[in-house]
Amino acid sequence: MTTSLSLPLAGKTALVTGASRGIGAGIARELARQGAKVAITYWSSSERAEDVVREIREAGGEALAIRANNGDADAARQGVKDAVIALGSLDILVNNAGGGWFESFADTPDEHIEHTIDLNIRGTIYATQEAIKHLPDGGRIITIGSINAESIPFPGGTIYGMSKAAMVGFTQGLARDLGARGITVNNVQPGPIDTDGNPAGGESGAFLAGLTALGRFGTAADVGGLVAWIASDAASFMTGSTVTIDGGWTA
DSSP: OOOGGGOTTTTOEEEETTOSSHHHHHHHHHHHHTTOEEEEEESSOHHHHHHHHHHHHHTTOEEEEEEOOTTSHHHHHHHHHHHHHHHSSOSEEEEOOOOOOOOOGGGOOHHHHHHHHIIIIIHHHHHHHHHHTTOOTTOEEEEEOOGGGTOOOSTTOHHHHHHHHHHHHHHHHHHHHHGGGTOEEEEEEEOSBOOSSSOTTSTTHHHHHHTSSSSSOBOHHHHHHHHHHHHSGGGTTOOSOEEEESTTTTO
8 A cells, every 4th residue: 555645545444335345345445445434335245345444444445344234214224323433534435336137127027116216216315314414524425327317229228227317316316415514425337347247358348348338347446546535635526327338338
């Protein structure tokens, strides 16, 4: 780890929800690399979460893991409370926890619809509402949405896309609510990112890569770098924005 003078997030504390793997893990690693003390939440895989924590610590950063189910309102709030206690403060909230199914809307069961809404919408809303109580003036709220909020060039993404599109309006409204406190609120929409859940070498990898201008998947580190910049002082005049990092998916 380099000196604090070269770390844009030195002295900051951050919570990244759903960060035991994939994009969330990449974000947590980059926030820590840039000097933030990071808490991550997980639900089903303590081993993966501890692996991320260990990687951050071995690189010289500070991190800890908290079990919290972001698909449940009370648990989402409690996860934030636990993070604040463990970190001692909270400067940056990254709403990363999310998921869903790609399937015909006509055949989508009620439980898939409700789970997607609970995790992608309600979990973000309730975690954010709790975080606002703890964030200082000038804090950061960053939500990880999806390019499918804007573009779904294949069938099956109705409910997932709807849930991610809701985050655009949520971000814009909350930016107005919190502007007087200097708390910025932004939404990041990744395109195809190479993760365990959506591998570039998977069955749909070539098809999804072909929908981008660059012809390839991005990495979790790509998203982490963008999120870390938005969390830094360099992005203090950016709020209410939705930013795509999609390899030209929407070009």
